[in-house]
Amino acid sequence: xxxxxxxxTAPSTSAIPAAPMGSQYGGRDGLRASTQHVLTLAGRTxxxxxxxxxxxxxxxxxxxxxxxxxxxxxxxxxxGSRHDYTEFVIPSIMAQTLLFASMTIGVNLNTxxxxxxxxxxxxxxxxxxxxxxxxxxxxxxxxVIGACFVIGFGYVIGFRVHTNAFEAIAGVLLVLLFxxxxxWVSVFIGMLVREPGxxxxxxxxxxxxxxxxxxxxxxxxxxxxxxxxxxxxNPVTHLVEAVRGLMLGGPVAWPVAQSLLxxxxxxxxxxxxxxxxxxxxx
Amino acid sequence: MRxxxxxxxxxxRFGSTKALDGVDLAVAEGSVLGVLGPNGAGKTTAxxxxxxxxxxxxxxxxxxxxxxxxxxxxxxxxxxxxxQYASVDEDLTGTExxxxxxxxxxxxxxxxxxxxxxxxxxxxxTEAADRPAKNYSGGxxxxxxxxxxxxxxxxxxxxxxxxTGLDPSKREDMWKLVRGLVADGTTVLLxxxxxxxxxxxxxEIAVIDHGKVIASGTPAELKHIVGGxxxxxxxxxxxxxxxxxxxxxxxxxxxxxSPARGVLSVPxxxxxxxxDVAIRLAAEGIAVAEFSLRLPSLDEVFFSLxxxxxxxxxxxxxxxxxxEDAA
Numbered sequence: 001x002x003x004x005x006x007x008x009t010a011p012s013t014s015a016i017p018a019a020p021m022g023s024q025y026g027g028r029d030g031l032r033a034s035t036q037h038v039l040t041l042a043g044r045t046x047x048x049x050x051x052x053x054x055x056x057x058x059x060x061x062x063x064x065x066x067x068x069x070x071x072x073x074x075x076x077x078x079x080g081s082r083h084d085y086t087e088f089v090i091p092s093i094m095a096q097t098l099l100f101a102s103m104t105i106g107v108n109l110n111t112x113x114x115x116x117x118x119x120x121x122x123x124x125x126x127x128x129x130x131x132x133x134x135x136x137x138x139x140x141x142x143x144v145i146g147a148c149f150v151i152g153f154g155y156v157i158g159f160r161v162h163t164n165a166f167e168a169i170a171g172v173l174l175v176l177l178f179x180x181x182x183x184w185v186s187v188f189i190g191m192l193v194r195e196p197g198x199x200x201x202x203x204x205x206x207x208x209x210x211x212x213x214x215x216x217x218x219x220x221x222x223x224x225x226x227x228x229x230x231x232x233x234n235p236v237t238h239l240v241e242a243v244r245g246l247m248l249g250g251p252v253a254w255p256v257a258q259s260l261l262x263x264x265x266x267x268x269x270x271x272x273x274x275x276x277x278x279x280x281x282x
Numbered sequence: 283m284r285x286x287x288x289x290x291x292x293x294x295r296f297g298s299t300k301a302l303d304g305v306d307l308a309v310a311e312g313s314v315l316g317v318l319g320p321n322g323a324g325k326t327t328a329x330x331x332x333x334x335x336x337x338x339x340x341x342x343x344x345x346x347x348x349x350x351x352x353x354x355x356x357x358x359x360x361x362x363x364x365x366q367y368a369s370v371d372e373d374l375t376g377t378e379x380x381x382x383x384x385x386x387x388x389x390x391x392x393x394x395x396x397x398x399x400x401x402x403x404x405x406x407x408t409e410a411a412d413r414p415a416k417n418y419s420g421g422x423x424x425x426x427x428x429x430x431x432x433x434x435x436x437x438x439x440x441x442x443x444x445x446t447g448l449d450p451s452k453r454e455d456m457w458k459l460v461r462g463l464v465a466d467g468t469t470v471l472l473x474x475x476x477x478x479x480x481x482x483x484x485x486e487i488a489v490i491d492h493g494k495v496i497a498s499g500t501p502a503e504l505k506h507i508v509g510g511x512x513x514x515x516x517x518x519x520x521x522x523x524x525x526x527x528x529x530x531x532x533x534x535x536x537x538x539x540s541p542a543r544g545v546l547s548v549p550x551x552x553x554x555x556x557x558d559v560a561i562r563l564a565a566e567g568i569a570v571a572e573f574s575l576r577l578p579s580l581d582e583v584f585f586s587l588x589x590x591x592x593x594x595x596x597x598x599x600x601x602x603x604x605x606e607d608a609a
Binding site: 033036037047051052115117122123124126 | 333334335355356358359361362363365367369370371372373374378382383385386387388414430431434
C-alpha cells in the first residue's frame with residue numbers, strides 16, 4: 001500500500017486549469033488570508049441584513065417604540081419635564097437597543113449550525129474561529145443602524161447633543177465596543193442551548209435585569225437600597241453614565257474607564273468560552 | 283495501488299454509544315468507495331472524521347498522505363463534502379453561495395465569480411442563480427450544495443447519502459453527476475443505504491454496521507456472498523407461464539415461484555443469468571411484459587451477513603456472524 005505524498009499529482013476535477021488554491025498559511029500571508037476570510041464572512045451577515053431588512057426591526061422600530069413609550073408615557077412623571085427626560089433617556093436607550101440587538105447573533109448562529117451551513121465552512125481550509133469572528137463583526141452594521149435610528153429619532157423629538165460631535169461619536173463608539181463584547185456572551189449561549197427560540201429566551205432573561213436594573217430610565221437615587229446596590233455594580237450603569245456624560249456633559253473619565261474595562265473583560269472571558277463551545281458543538 | 287483515503291481502526295464514542303468501533307477504510311485513487319449501511323451504522327461519523335469535522339477517539343486516517351489529525355488544513359484543501367442535508371445558506375442566492383466559498387478558498391473576486399458562473403451552468407442552475415436558495419426545490423438545493431463542494435476542485439469528494447430523500451428521477455441525475463466527477467479523476471467516498479446505488483456507482487463496497495465493517499469487496503463479490511438476487515419475468519401472454527417456469531428452473535438452483543399473479547421469479551447467483559434467460563426467451567419466441575434483475579434490499583443484505591434483520595442503532599452490539607472474507 002503506497003501513500004500519496006504529493007498533492008499536486010492529484011487529478012484535477014475539471015478540464016479547466018486549476019485556479020490557485022490560495023496562499024500558504026503562516027506568517028504575514030496567513031494573517032492576511034485570515035483577515036480576508038473574516039471580512040468575507042462578515043460580508044455574508046451584511047448581505048443577509050440587506051436581503052431581509054425586516055430582521056432589523058429590533059434595532060430600528062423597537063427602540064422608537066421604547067422612546068415614545070418612555071418619553072410620552074412616563075417622561076413628565078419621572079423627570080418633571082418631557083424635554084428633560086428626552087435628553088436623559090435617548091443616550092441610554094441607544095445603549096439598551098444595541099445590547100438587546102447583540103443577543104440576535106446567538107439566535108442566528110444557532111440556526112446556522114442547525115442548518116449545516118457551518119459544516120460547509122468547517123470543511124474549508126480556513127481558521128476554525130473565522131466564521132464566528134466574521135459573524136460578530138458583521139453585527140456592527142446592525143448596531144450602527146440601530147444607533148443612527150435612536151439618535152435620529154431623538155433629534156426629531158427635541159434631543160440635542162450638549163457637548164460636541166467628537167465626544168458624541170466617542171459615546172457611540174463606546175457603546176458599539178461594549179455591544180460587540182456582549183455578542184460573545186450571546187454566541188456562547190447560542191452554542192450551549194439547543195433551540196434558537198431558547199437562545200432568544202435566555203438572551204432576554206439576561207438583558208432585562210442588566211438594562212432595566214441600571215440608570216437607563218431612572219436616576220439611582222430614586223431606588224430602594226437593595227436595587228441601588230445592584231445598579232451600582234451593574235456594568236450597564238457605567239456604560240449608560242459614560243454615554244450620557246459624553247453626549248450631555250458631566251464627569252466621564254471614571255465611567256468611560258469602567259465601560260472599557262468591562263468591554264475587554266467580557267470579551268476576554270466569553271470569546272474563548274464561545275469559541276471552545278463552538279468547537280465542541282460542531 | 284495508490285490510496286487517496288486510508289483509515290485504520292477508527293473509534294468514536296458519543297457518550298456511552300460507540301458510533302465507530304475500529305473501522306478500516308481505503309479508497310484507491312480515482313475510484314469510488316461505497317459505504318453501505320443502515321441509519322446509525324456510523325457512516326456519517328466516519329465521513330466527518332475523514333473530513334476533519336470530528337476527532338476520532340482512536341485510530342488514524344490520511345487523505346492524500348495528509349494526516350487528518352495533524353494536517354487538518356492541508357486535508358481540507360483537498361476535499362469536498364456534501365452532506366445528507368444540503369448545507370447551503372438559504373438567505374443567499376446561488377451565485378452568492380458559490381462566490382462566498384470561492385472567496386474563502388482565497389480565489390480573487392473575479393475568479394470566484396467566474397468559477398461560480400461555470401459551476402451554476404454545469405449544474406443547470408443558471409436560471410436560478412440570482413434567487414435566494416430558500417426558494418430552490420430539494421433537488422436544486424442538493425445540486426447547489428454539490429456545486430459548493432466543488433468550487434475548490436477537490437481531489438477527494440465525500441458524498442454523504444447524496445440521494446436520500448430525492449425522487450427517483452433526481453436520483454438518476456445525481457448518479458450522472460457522480461459519474462461525471464469520477465470521469466474527471468476525482469476520488470469519491472459515498473455513503474448510502476441502498477445496495478442498488480452502491481452497485482451502480484461504486485468500484486468497492488464496504489458494508490458497515492454498528493460501527494464495524496462487516497463485509498467489503500467489489501459489488502460482484504458482495505452480491506456473490508449475499509445472494510438474494512432474483513430474476514422476475516412477466517410474460518405478455520399468461521399461457522406462456524409454464525414455458526417460462528421451465529426456462530427459469532434450468533438456470534437456477536432454486537425453483538420458480540410466483541410472487542404475484544402472472545409473474546415468475548427465481549433466485550440467481552449473478553448478473554450473467556439475466557442474459558441466459560433473455561436468449562432462451564427469445565429462442566422460444568416468448569414475449570415479455572416485464573423482465574428484471576432485482577437486487578436484494580439493504581435489509582436482505584444485512585440478514586444474509588449478520589443473520590438478523592436491520593435493527594435500530596441503539597440495540598446491543600451483536601457480534602455473532604461478522605464476515606470479512608469478501609475481499
